[in-house]
Amino acid sequence: MRLLTRKISARLSARRRSRFAAPAVLIVGLLASGGLYAALAPANADNSTDDAATIAKGRALFAVSCSSCHGLNAEGILTEKGGNYGPSLIGVGAAAVDFQVGTGRMPMAQPGSQAARKRPVFNDDEVAALAAYVASLGPGPAIPTKAETDTSDLSNEEMVQGGEFFRTNCTACHNFAGKGGALPKGKQAPPLTGVSAKHLIEAMLTGPQQMPVFSDGVLSMKDKREIVAYLKKNEDSPDYGGFSLGGIGPVSEGMFAWLVGIGGLVGAGIWITSQTARIKKKGNAA
Ligand code: HEC
Ligand code: HEC
Structure with missing residues (x-):
């Protein structure tokens, strides 16, 4: 009887070893290598001073408002024709986000047309968080100081x-x-x-x-x-007075010169030739 129980327990422990030993070794190994990596990995290459909480807030805002066009990880989304639904934002930098979102261009209302300047959707803190998130994806121009x-x-x-x-x-x-x-x-x-x-x-x-x-x-x-x-x-600086012609540059000013200047000369020319013609006619009749 004793022999029998000893035999059974020996077999049980052998089986236990074979069943759990491999996963246990695996887990210990993973933990050790993870720990070693955490201890030895180089510090984050991104030298931005944005804290993790701001970046996390930006990532959350991005997922809701931007990912439909730019992809969940800002990797960009291609259209069926191979164009960009929204381009990749990796490496565009905080400056691009601050500009696009700060001038209300982004989030774009619909894909395709030129994104126009409009009232910004996000407040300053939210813009800063979005910028910090995109900056954390890859180095790019920073927001000017x-x-x-x-x-x-x-x-x-x-x-x-x-x-x-x-x-x-x-x-x-x-x-x-x-x-x-x-x-x-x-x-x-x-x-x-x-x-x-x-x-x-x-x-x-x-x-x-x-x-x-x-x-x-x-x-x-x-x-x-x-x-x-x-x-x-x-x-x-104020306008220098006078008629500004809309101040929209060479086109309007060229048009003015053309119509009023050359147009006037042409008119005068026509008037003069018509005068000489009449004189000639009179001469003929005489
Ligand atoms: C409806 C689609 C759409 C949405 C939503 C959208 N974008 Fe865009 N985004 C575009 C397109 C298209 C362009 C490229 C054309 C342009 O610059 O006007 C662009 C360009 C940009 C650029 C300029 C990239 C560069 O190379 O300089 C930035 C930055 C950007 N988006 C950020 C955002 C952020 C942040 C959000 C969310 C708040 C957002 N976008 C939401 C479609 C979108
Ligand atoms: C090849 C043409 C081109 C040249 C050159 C150019 N720009 Fe632009 N610029 C544009 C276009 C197009 C836009 C509109 C982009 C958009 O809406 O996304 C723009 C937008 C801008 C805006 C944004 C204005 C707003 O309403 O928010 C500024 C600021 C600007 N440009 C400044 C400059 C300055 C300063 C220079 C010279 C150093 C310059 N640009 C040269 C084409 C040009």
Whole structure:
């Protein structure tokens, strides 16, 4: 009897060993390697100072308001034709989110058309959380600091220099007075009046839609600030009086010159020739 129980218990323990030993070893191994990884893994490569709670809040907002077009992990969604329903946002940086959401362009109402400036849907904290979340996905341009958006330290010469930069880089699309202009395919470059310094710099850093990115190699942060100073100065200065022709640039002013100037000359020419013709006729009759 004793022998029998000993035999049974020996067999039981052997079976137990075979049944549970492997999973137990596996679990211990996983725990050990996980622990080792946690201890030895390099610190997060992203050097942003955004805390985990802000990023988590941004991720939650993103899932509700943005993921339908940009994908649950901001990886972008392709349409059936291969175009973008919403592009990937990995690496666009906090500046792009702050610009797009801060100017009310995003969340876009419907895919397809150019996202227009409108009243922002999110408050400042929510925009900051969304920006922190997207920034955590990959390095990209950061939101300009207070010191970068404040242009009061720039001299008059620097502001004039900004005007030069503006005329070289921006007027092709935004018009020489910054009043905006039409682009091919029904798109438009918006007017630059009433745009905050922060959004001006962010637009240059991130190049929304057809606008090129003006990286620091093209226009340094100081150059960008000089452009901002120039545009803000223009905004403050009153009209110089007289008839402004709408101030919308060469088209309206060219039209004015054409109709009133050349049109007047043509009218005078016709009048003069009609006078000579009549004189001739009179001469013939005489
Ligand atoms: C209805 C679809 C749609 C929704 C919803 C939407 N987006 Fe977009 N988003 C787009 C499209 C399309 C573009 C590209 C065209 C453009 O820039 O206007 C874009 C562009 C962007 C860009 C610019 C990317 C770049 O390369 O600079 C950012 C940033 C962005 N979206 C953020 C967001 C955030 C944040 C939300 C949520 C609050 C959001 N979007 C919601 C469709 C959408
Ligand atoms: C190739 C044409 C092009 C050039 C050059 C260009 N832009 Fe733009 N810009 C655009 C377009 C198109 C948009 C509208 C993007 C959108 O709505 O998503 C835009 C938008 C902007 C906005 C956003 C305005 C708003 O209403 O929120 C700012 C600010 C801006 N541009 C500044 C500049 C500055 C400063 C320069 C020169 C350094 C410049 N742009 C050069 C085409 C251009």
